[in-house]
Amino acid sequence: MSEASWYVVHTYSGYENKVKANIEKTIENRHLEDQILEVRVPMQDVVELKDGASRSVQKKMFPGYVLINMIMNDDTWYVVRNTRGVTGFVGPGSKPVPLTEEEMRPLGIHSESVQIDFAEGDSVVVIGGVWKDTVGVIQSINDNKQSATINVDLFGRETPVEISFTEIKHM
Numbered sequence: 001m002s003e004a005s006w007y008v009v010h011t012y013s014g015y016e017n018k019v020k021a022n023i024e025k026t027i028e029n030r031h032l033e034d035q036i037l038e039v040r041v042p043m044q045d046v047v048e049l050k051d052g053a054s055r056s057v058q059k060k061m062f063p064g065y066v067l068i069n070m071i072m073n074d075d076t077w078y079v080v081r082n083t084r085g086v087t088g089f090v091g092p093g094s095k096p097v098p099l100t101e102e103e104m105r106p107l108g109i110h111s112e113s114v115q116i117d118f119a120e121g122d123s124v125v126v127i128g129g130v131w132k133d134t135v136g137v138i139q140s141i142n143d144n145k146q147s148a149t150i151n152v153d154l155f156g157r158e159t160p161v162e163i164s165f166t167e168i169k170h171m
Contacts, residue, residue, distance in 0.1 A: 004037050004071045005098030007080075008090040013064045015085035016041045020066055022083050035076050037145055038069040042107055065090070067107070072096060116141070116148075118170045124150060128167040135171070136161070 011019045020039045027036045042061040047054050066086075070076050077096070080086060089096035118124055118138060126134045136150030139160060146165045151158045 004035075004069055006067055006069050006104055007072070007096045007098055008062075009066045009068055009080060010087045010090055011064055011066055011085050012087065016060060016064070016066050019083055019085040022085065023066075023068070023080060026079050026083065030075075030079065032076065032079065033142075035073065036068065036070040036079070040067045040069075042067060061107070067099075072098075116165055116168075118148075118168065123171045124148075124168045125171055126150075126163055126167055127169045129163065131161060131163060131167075136163075 009019070020041050023036065023039045027033055027039075043058045044061050045056050046059045048057050068080060070080070077089075081088065088094075091097035120138050120141060122138050124136060124138060126132055126136070131152065134152050136152040138148050138150050140149045142148070142162075145162075147162050148165065148168060149160050149162050150168070152161050153159075
């Protein structure tokens, strides 16, 4: 199987989040989780001055573009290309060109993998993000996405939550 790379997809302006949601839904429906690994709309924090008050807001870094980490083949190309709101891949003709390491670095996308010291069934504590200080049991590990799905207790129910490797610590 070939290696996954980051590709840039051009969308209608203002449709970036809809395209992301549509592609993620298609991935789930067609069970392409192992081929299309991540869909991202790069955001940046910007300080706006409005009516004399400054506030921090999130703005799209590249309006009209979505980044996709995927293994390029006929199926994945077809799924992405035929998603509502997508006008095409960035690259000459119909041949998508993956981003290089130098192009990915300023976007905060790192390809190095995190070494983990836990496995399925282990109890872990979340050390960052919205689930900080939450204890859960690992149900599955996704090396491609560098994340683990853990079960957490939410309103008295076991609820699966996907957490990045960097936010988990073995108990």
